[in-house]
Amino acid sequence: MKIVIVGCGRVGALLAETYDAAGHQVVILDSSPKAFGRLAGLFRGSAVRGDGTDEDTLRRAGAEDADVFLAMTEGDNRNVMAAQVAAEALGAKQVIAKINDPVRAAAYAELGLTTVCRTTLLADAISAHLGLAVSGQLGIHPSSGSHSGHEHGQNRLSRGPGGGAEAGPSPGGPDGSGSGGPGGPGASVESREA
Numbered sequence: 001m002k003i004v005i006v007g008c009g010r011v012g013a014l015l016a017e018t019y020d021a022a023g024h025q026v027v028i029l030d031s032s033p034k035a036f037g038r039l040a041g042l043f044r045g046s047a048v049r050g051d052g053t054d055e056d057t058l059r060r061a062g063a064e065d066a067d068v069f070l071a072m073t074e075g076d077n078r079n080v081m082a083a084q085v086a087a088e089a090l091g092a093k094q095v096i097a098k099i100n101d102p103v104r105a106a107a108y109a110e111l112g113l114t115t116v117c118r119t120t121l122l123a124d125a126i127s128a129h130l131g132l133a134v135s136g137q138l139g140i141h142p143s144s145g146s147h148s149g150h151e152h153g154q155n156r157l158s159r160g161p162g163g164g165a166e167a168g169p170s171p172g173g174p175d176g177s178g179s180g181g182p183g184g185p186g187a188s189v190e191s192r193e194a
Helices: 010-021 033-038 055-060 075-086 101-110 118-129
Strands: 002-006 025-030 044-048 067-070 093-100 115-118 188-191
Touching: 002 010, 002 075, 010 025, 010 033, 025 033, 033 101, 044 115, 055 075, 075 093, 101 115, 101 118
Parallel strands: 002 025, 002 067, 025 044, 067 093, 093 115
Antiparallel strands: 044 188
């Protein structure tokens, strides 16, 4: 299976190593070259430096028609944008975006993106361990809406003035931090061999 992961943080790196060890074709992207230091020396997949919200970067990384596309950065907006590009422009078959805000996770699922909410999963895991009541909220929200396919600008999430996706109400860059972040069209592809 071809699996593309945006974000080489702790979760992204663990998923990349796990899927690589299981024999899947794994490509992991991050805007910081230091992030790839989290990958074990046995990782045989590809590590790509670049902006995971940029369509050209994702194409150069081989994300087109991925069997699985996971957006696992720390920024909710960045994850929504990357997942939207993968689903609508690149034809990824299964797309999951990590959304830390439980309300936004549910809302984006209604708009056609499967989301995973680490906040809800962690809170419920702690409560269950303590023998206390869990929230009853979903930790993984299956897509209950639909994207309109590969038609740019024709989706249910809004498009910005330049045609770029606007993932939500938070101001600032794609990661919600107030800056556009590093990476972009000049991204480099770096393969790591075991």
